[in-house]
Amino acid sequence: MKPLYHPDRDDIQLSSVLYALSDPVRLHLVAELRKAGERTCGGMDVPVVRSTLSHHSRTLREAGVVRVRVQGTQRFLSIRTDDLEYRFPGLLDSILQAYAKSGEAAAFQDKTVT
Template sequence: MKMLHHPDRQDIQLSSVLYALSDPVRLYLVDVIHKSGERRCGDIAVPVVKSTLSHHYRTLREAGILHVRVQGTQRFSSIRTEDLEARFPGLLGSILDAYHASGEAERLTAPS
């Protein structure tokens, strides 16, 4: 059985969080999951193939942003809201607010 590593709350690094969220695909995923709650990994449409998507989920998980739960062949992701709030109060909210304000949210799924 695959053991997914999630960093402990106190090991979540600001640099890693900012880096993970600086990618448009990853920021989009986080925004969707934040709005809708836990989601199956493959259920969010993004313009990359499966293996790349898997890489993005791993980046988000290892940065401490997502919790990923295994259920059969499926993975369900949710935001580690409590841990993020405890470690960096208000940060994720500000970033997602900025994301909405920027209008980038609407442009992601429409590739060039």
């Protein structure tokens, strides 16, 4: 199996991170990872089908927001907190705090599978 692409710390671009976090599903995934730590794709509580979840996790990975670790048939996601903090100090915390205060997190849970 070919290794998954993860940008080097110095290659993470602000525009890519902001784009990745601009989607409500991806923002919710990152917020869930922040609360629970590393999780498997199957262990994520999001109301989307598996193929859509795969697309969103790839977008986050290629932007440098998450790291995906493959172990057997499982894919484990974790936030690249240290790398993001090094590149853009305070950005992720600010975005996740604003997300939590906005009420979007609670509203997101009520959505149906798309």
